[in-house]
Structure formats: C-alpha cells, structure tokens
Amino acid sequence: MSSTSIPKTTQAWTVQGKDGFDSLKFDQATPVPKVSDYEVLVKLHAASLNYRDLIIPKGKYPFAQADGVVPGSDGAGEVIAVGSKVTRFKNGAKVVTLFNQGHLGGSLNPQTGATGLGGVIDGTLRQYGIFNENGLVDMPASLNWLEGSTLSCAALTAWNALYGLKPLQPGQTVLTQGTGGVSIFAVQFAKAAGATVIATTSSVKKAEVLKKLGADHVINYRDETEWGTKAKELTLNKEGVDHIVEVGGPPTLAQSFNAIKIDGVISIIGFLGGVGKEKQPSFLEPLNHICNLRGVLVGNRVQFEDMNRAIEINKIKPVVDDKVFALADAKEAYQYMWDQKHFGKLTIKIE
Template identity: 50%
Template sequence: MAHELPIAMKQWVLRDKSGFGNLLLEEAPLPEIGDFDVLIKVHAVSLNYRDLMIAQGTYYWPLKPTVVPASDFAGEVLRAGPLVTRFSPGSRVAGQVHQTHIAGTITASDAMNSLGGLLDGGLRQYAAYHEGGLVEIPANLSWREGATLACAALTAWNALYGGAKALRPGETVLVQGTGGVSLFGCQFAKAGGAEVIATTSGEKMGVLRAAGAKHILNYKTNPDWGKTAKELSAGKRGADYVLEIGGPNTFEQSCAAASIDGTIAIIGTRAGQSPGTTLPHTALVQTRRIMIGSRLQFEEMSRAIEMNDIKPVVDGRVFGFGEVREAYEYLWEQKAVGKVVVDVE
C-alpha cells in the first residue's frame, strides 16, 4: 500500500545559533523533489558533537541562517524523481554528511555542503535529497542503528581504512573515550583482526570491553597513559593507529602511545582547545586530519557492517521527536553510553 502523504510536516529548526533553547519545532510544507531527488520518510536521527557546536554557534564552517539540524538520519524512500537510478520506493537509506563528497580527497566545496550546516538536515518528518548524497543502510540494522552511521561510524572507518595504508590484522589501535567514533573504532578494529587499547574515565569500561577493547586505561588515575599503552601493545611497539578525539590536551600522550611510523588520526577536540603541545620532534609518527569520509567509503563500511553483523551501540534512552532539546542536553552533559537517537514519529 502506498504511503499517504500529508500536506504538511513537523520539523525542528535553528535560527539563532546561541544555545539549545533556540531549537524550535515548526510546521512546514513537504519538500518537493527534482528529477534526481528522492522523498524520504525519516524514521530516526542520531546526534553528534558537531550538532552541539552548530546549536551553540561554535562551529567552524558556514551555516545556513535558518537550518534544519542534524546530519545523521535513516529513512525510507517514498518517491523517486523520474531520472533516479540508484534507489526506488522502499529503499532504506541514510544521508551522506558532505553531500557532494563522492570519492577521493574532500574539497572545500564538499566540506561546506553539509547536512545540518548549509543544507537542511534530518530532524524532520520528511526530507528530499539528491540520490548521489544517499547510501543504502545495512540490512542487519534497525532504523535507530542505521541512523548512527553517517558521521561517527564513517569517521572511524576512514581513520582506520581510508588512508594510504589500511589497518591490517595484528596491528594495534588506540581509541579515546566512549563516544561514537571511539566505539565504532573498537568494533571496526576488532572485526579487522586488530588489538584495541582504549582510554576512559573509569565508569564506562564495560561498554568498551563489549565493543572489543582488550586493554582499558583510566586517564584520570594514569595521566601518562600514552607510555602505558605502548607497553601494553603487541611487541611493545606502540599503537599503529590512534583515534585522537581529545585535541591539543591529549595529543602529547597520543604521540607517546604511537608506534614508529604510526598514524594519529586527528578527529576532535573533546578534551578542550586550550593551548597544548605541537608534534614533538622525537615522535616519529604521521598525522592525518579526518573530515568524516566519502560516499564510496560509506558504501564500503556498510558492506563490512552487514557482513560482520556489527551492531552500533545505541544509548538506552531513546528520545521522542518532541524531546530534541532534551536529547541535545543529554549529549552535552556526557550522560550517553553510545549514540543518542531521536525517533521521528
């Protein structure tokens, strides 16, 4: 039976980027589709730290004055434009954060054309996107799980498998904390036959263990965790890959943990942006800035998730569509264990 479309829909918008209180639930007409577009019934959305920055006015890329927030969603294709070839009604899809980044190195134009930034995101009941900016979600995932992939999962996948040298079995990966990127990093590294070392504050060790971490270090009680991580790594050679989430204030320890010619993937600044150390002259490591990933990488990752039956870690509290402000606060207060998801009724 065909989905009966309403005349109007509900969507969240941000006009003033100065706090979560400026998130507003409004009524809007259904988006129209062009020749190469599809109309999607959005079923679930997940939040990222990037969404918090946008709402608070601290994001570093240009923003649309009034924007529908959130880049990560999963939904069902209801209608397809006459020239669409990649999807059909019934397809289960997620959006590519940088809509025009199909393959290869990201360009400045790609980086600006992002969902929830210059382009409307997924916090709405219906959405329309060009078929080129969408990916089919793995068949083994629910709507909620499929909504977690576009930013955090793809960032972790790119960090481990998207560079000039991809992660190999037997290598060592170090992840920081229990955010989405780190948990996906654990899962992808474990699936690839690597050893995982993780850092955390202590109370969330169980989720890291379940995600595949072999060794877990408490960075609060062990401020020199970089040295300890190297001692624990296979052959005591250090981590071949470090997923650097903390920023300047954790970078020195990441260098201490890394192996000779290891790769430090520069991803975030969760530990603060106060002045930290630059790359020490004695650190024989490479750094690689990660800007999420391409659609081609998203498709590769989705195949790996399905073949290995990897299940994203979703926080136990799932928010309703009317609770978006509460979901933002929940993520900001670091209460989540896994991805924060909003159901879209």
C-alpha cells in the same frame, strides 16, 4: 506511496541564530517541496545526534553553516517518492544519509566540504526530507532504524580514521579514547579487522563495557596519567600503536605522540578536551616521533558503502543509548547529550 498520499507539510526543527539550545525552533507544518528530477523524498524514521549538532546552535562550529537550517546529519528512513531521472533508489528502499552530500569519493575539496547536512543543507530532524539521490546510501539490512541512524557521522569518521590513509591490517594495534560514538565504533571495527585494541576511560563501569565490545586492554587515564607510555608498553616489542583515534585535542595529543609507532597514524577527529591554556604539542612532534598526523572530517560515499558491507559481514551492532527521544523532544535530547548522560549514540525516534 502514491502522489496523492505524499504529505504537504512536515514537522521539523530549525536553527535560528546562535544563542544556544534556545535557537532550536520546532515547526509542526513546514512545507514539503516537490521532488525534482534527481531527488528522492524520504520518510525519516530515526536520527542520531553528534557533538557537532550541539555546538552549531551555540555558534562554535568552525565549518560552514546556514541560519534557518534543519539540523542533524544522521538519519535513516524509507524512500517514498523518486524523481523522474533517479536511478539509485526505488520506493521502499531503506536508506541512510551521507554527511557531506557532495563527497562521493576521494578527498574533500572546498566545494564538497561545504555540503554538510544539517550545516548548510537541511538535515534529518524532520519527518520528511528531500535529498539528492547521490546523498544517500543503502542501510545495512541487519540494522533497525535507530541503529541505522547512527552511521552517517560517528561510524564513518571511525572508518576513515582506520582506513582512509593507511588501511588497518590484521595484527596491528589501535588506541581509542573514551566512550563517545566515534571511539566505540573504532573499537568494533578494529576488533572485526583482527587488530589488538587498547582503550582509555576514567570509569570502571565503562571499562567493563569496552571489554565486552572487544577491547583487549583498558587504561584508566585518571589512575595512569602517562597512559600514552603505558599503551606503548602493551604493544608488540613495545614499538607503539599503529592507529590512534584522537578525540581529546590538545590535552590528550601529547600522550598520543608517546604511544604512536614509527610511521603510525594519529587521526584527529575532535577536541572534546577543549582548547584551553595547557601547553600544546609542537608542530615538530610528528617529525620527532616519525609519524603521520591527520585531521579527519567524516568520509566519502565509497567509504560509507565499504563500511556498510563490513557491518553486514561482521554482524556489527551500533551501541545505542537506552534513552530514546521523540522528535518533538529534540531540544531535551540536545541537553541530555550536552550533560554527557548518554553512552554510545543518542537517537531520536521519528514518527
């Protein structure tokens, strides 16, 4: 795209305040700044939503955020202009956004942890966006725009959970919870690695989908309230699960401890079950069960690139909800997801 055809304005959402979804404001003529030396201009074709996006306008996000920010961490698009010193991408490159723009490798630190896209840095719910070249990765060629837009948060979080501390090995066992984006990606990655997968759900219909995705065992946690013990009984010699992707928080953590193997890893990636008045597990539980308990906040660019290679090699296709929203209807998409009407990743097509 020539400089004369680069747009001067873009349609974009912003988060103005913390009054719920009414804090989402749509502007049809936001100025597009000029590309500086190390930046690229991306024509975004798709974005996807995460639970984090829903709680930011509600004022419930526990990490850094800025008022007036363009929301959305996940997006896929095409590079249409590059700065004079950009070396990683050329015009026409298909790219996906990195969640924490400064988290290129290794562990998070206070500086890289404060570079969240859609939190403190303008995100993906817009037609055109300027990003530092280091905050993007090549999109897997096997995916379309909607599928590519699902990788930045949920997929990378699942990958980090399985490979960030003690890398998953073939023949090990993974326990996932529910059918949210992270859990579904964890099922797919674990099966591709040759692991045995135990999944939990409360829905017969969703249980069938989990089996089609590769889950070896599905436990209905409403019928089997002691599902952690049940999961352990399903493992080799009943020794327990090697990796647990923990999404529920306090209401489910006790069962995860019941399921975990000695030296196994429980990766806490969310608290969808809330933080109510139920008894919370003691900090001594990791000692009592001789296991590793870790919090996971997405992952770094090196992990992202490793994950994308695995997606290509294993022909993994992200699970995308049948309903796709237009950019102008993003507020309705937020409500649709908040009402838990989606299955897999909820995407927004950007034209």
